[in-house]
Amino acid sequence: MIETSTIWIVIILLGLGTFLIRFSFLGLIGDRKLPRWITLHLNYVAVAVMPALVAPLVVWPEATGGALDAPRLLAALAALAAGLALRSALWSVSIGFGVLYFMLFVVS
Structure with a gap:
């Protein structure tokens, strides 16, 4: 069985990773014309x-x-x-x- 702290670390890192992927499109180039x-x-x-x-x-x-x-x-x-x-x-x-x-x- 995986430890609870390991699961939470993975969840937080995956959440941060998906946020950064979305932010790269929406936050950085969202107001510019592609x-x-x-x-x-x-x-x-x-x-x-x-x-x-x-x-x-x-x-x-x-x-x-x-x-x-x-x-x-x-x-x-x-x-x-x-x-x-x-x-x-x-x-x-x-x-x-x-x-x-x-x-x-x-x-x-």
């Missing part, structure tokens, strides 16, 4: 992060012991198709959730 090339690259951050978060949950889901299964694969494909067709992240996620829960209901 160059055009940076804003163009920042537009793609969400597009890159979302698949990186979702792909491991589809390909190696904890619920199935890491085995690929049809409900999650179909939900991911439905979310991808909805995103391409509707150009809306909210609808894409909603349709993906709907297909996932429907398929889990049908399979079980």
Whole structure:
């Protein structure tokens, strides 16, 4: 078991680290206009992060012991198709959730 003082030191250091990361953007350059090339690259951050978060949950889901299964694969494909067709992240996620829960209901 880890000592209580060690846990608090880690929590405080992580909090300080995340504060400094946020402050570097908001506090130091928050009132300045960013160059055009940076804003163009920042537009793609969400597009890159979302698949990186979702792909491991589809390909190696904890619920199935890491085995690929049809409900999650179909939900991911439905979310991808909805995103391409509707150009809306909210609808894409909603349709993906709907297909996932429907398929889990049908399979079980």
